[in-house]
Amino acid sequence: MSVRRDVNLYWCGQTATAFGSVFTAIALPVVALTDLGATAGQVGLISAASTVPGIVLGLLAGVLADRIVRPRRAMMLLDLLSAAAVGGVALGLRHGVASIGWLMALGLVQGFLAVLLSSLYFVHLRQLVGAEAIGPARARLQAGQFGAALVGRILAGPVIALFGSAAALGTDAASYLLSALALVSMRSSDRTEKHQGTEEQRGTEEQRGTESRPGTEEQPGSGKRGEGVRGAAAGLQFFVGHPFHRALLLFLVAPAAALAGATTLTGPFLLRTVHVPVGVYGLAFVLAGVMGLTGSAVAGRLLGPGRDARLTVLAGFAGALLASALLPAAAGPLPVAVFCAALGIGLPVLFGAVANVALVSVLATDVEESMMGRAMAALQVITSSTVLVGALAGGFLGDLLGVRTALWVLTGTALLVIGAVGPAAVRAARDLRAAEADEPVDDEVAEADGTPTGPPAAV
Template sequence: MKRSLHTSAAVIPLRRQRDYRLLWGARTVSITGSEVSKLAIPLTAVTLLTASPAEMGLLTAAASVPALVFGLQAGAIADRLTRHRPAMIACEVVSGLAAATIPLAWLLGILNTPWLIAVALVVGTAAVMFKAANFPHLAVVVSPAQRTEAMAGLQASYSVATVAGPGLAGLLVQVLTAPLAVLAEALSFLASALLLRSIRTPDRHEPARSQGMWRDVVEGLRVSGTNPVLRALLGAGVTINFFAMTYVAVHMLYMVNTLGIPKGLIGALIACSGLGGLLGTWITTRVAGRFGENRVLLVSVLFFPLEILVVGLLGGPLWWKVGVLAVTGTLTGAIVVAFSTCMGAITLREATPELRGRVNATMTFAVQGVMALGGLAGGLLAEWLGLRAVILVSAAGIALSSLWIWVSPLRPGRVARHDTPSPERVP
């Protein structure tokens, strides 16, 4: 029965599939709300609570700590569940309620920085669990033949949020004040929960036999490290994120102080990346459908260093620099979506159903955990080598990620075998 449902769904475009529209809408609403809070919560801490630099550092770190502390265990828990959707709904409800305490505490006069940090930890932990359950849940809602298109659509959610979120955040902060603007995030989480609750596709998953939390986690690590395709994706993801964060650590200083880009234009250049992501969504589904996810991955990874290299070498009048940065930012946005979409589709294809939660959690843990190290390395290297040198080193480092992909079974000559989706297991 499961296979026949997938077969029939395969001929229906995703945009006409009610449950996928609900899933996409839930993610878009939730992520856009989170983009609002990225501005509103720090502004609350700085302008209303006069947070110290140390407190701001703790507040910033609180968002990523759950992924490091709880990320691997979340994957093991997801693989034990017989149904993923209730866990996803619960995570959104908990996040919404936690975020709603910020404007409530402010109105009551009891809001402080530790309160903001506690909320960030709760929301971050719920987000880790949500992502662990959402990855295998996608395989239930979408047929194997449409997973790349579905992944691209979900990547588009991030692009929409990147374009709309900052502007919406600025408007809400101006009209409502920063603490009340956080209410938009709370409402977005609750709206997401309602949309997920409306999905009708049967949510059935045959859980993996648990051998204990530690052994379950180790099994996910083992599979991710021994499967040659998953190992290549993991290595490339870690390499890209490490050197991307060395770049992020210094690029704002470089853009303002060295290139002389006005601060008001930096937001517009960031929006170009979001627009590029939307373009990449449209292109990726069509190109991957014709040439396969492997070939798209092989090509897209070669272009990852482009924007960073251009930034490091750029000079000339302001109009030229802004124009070049807008073009390369748009292209990079499209490239990132193409790579991320195909990476997700290949991971879903290579991991067996009972291990999808743990494999995805291992990938997330590694590629997010290395970001802190990359940011620290970028700051320290800038003190020693200078800003431009760090940017060029970052471009060279990201270029190394292509080696992981091109020496793996994804390379030409083996593409045909790995582009064929493996049959779904039927309970």
């Protein structure tokens, strides 16, 4: 009963932050483009700023996440710091002193806090529900986040138009406080299983009178100099250790970069190319919330007993990238263009929601518990690096070629890469599935039976 209550509280906290984050995500491009006169390249720099901490600190954050004794308390502290950062920029906007530099600084701070939160998120979720139930729990959490984001997208535009961007960021700051309150209200132990085991072992040694002398026993996370770096690298090694994981890595990189570039250019495209009014700007993203809810619900069915989560990951990412091509195709009368753009924003979210849930199931199955934080951090470093490249490339190409042409170039390049990598990824997934079932794989049948190769989306 306590576990169910705590999962519900976790759901409430994560839903609250998802609602608030939408306000900041929609407000920042509006501030940069309409209030500060930013170019597409400067918008790219603002987007790229949030990815730098993940690249620089991501691996070490994974080591830290695996060593933190009480992940829930750490997450609560990070929520409070996030509230302070967003609230500070909101005050700067209110008093007219914020600049593009402020927005970049906010991206850096949020990126630093997010790289820790994202690793702890899965460590804490696995601690609450266990490895076997993490897929359905993740689907439920993700559905709540998409639902909250849907409501946020409906309200963000009118709030910005009526009360200003500072009010939107203030809403985000309040959502982090609500998340911290939900975490502190949980009752179950927030100590991870591996550290509980260490304490039990230590208690047994004390009863036997065999406790090691102070300073000589091995503490969780202790080690010789250099072990932290090697431990961090272990997360990366997971993604190159098996042919499927190597193929999956390539399957992720190209779409992540392309979609990051598209995300950077979405604001300039809608506000300056399609000429969407600021008051209805957020409505172009409403469909994304509906699609996210739908994708989360579909993911639960697709990942039932006997289903292969690895193939679901590949198909989900492929569909997301293909659907993103609808965004640069948006043209014609304003209602038609906005609808087409909304599909180009929303459908990738549907496929991405399926892929994200499936990816968590794959990692929970393939990664040892003691490596979970490092594997997630390694994944974040990889995706953050590609997002950084994609955001900068999107801004550069937007200034050089024009926003619409840049969107086509980004999407087309990613499609070519995925078309080459897709068949190998599918074969490797089937080989791994067959090996787990101790069944021989007929390569000729696997090749003839082909399956969706195509393009993916971002995690």
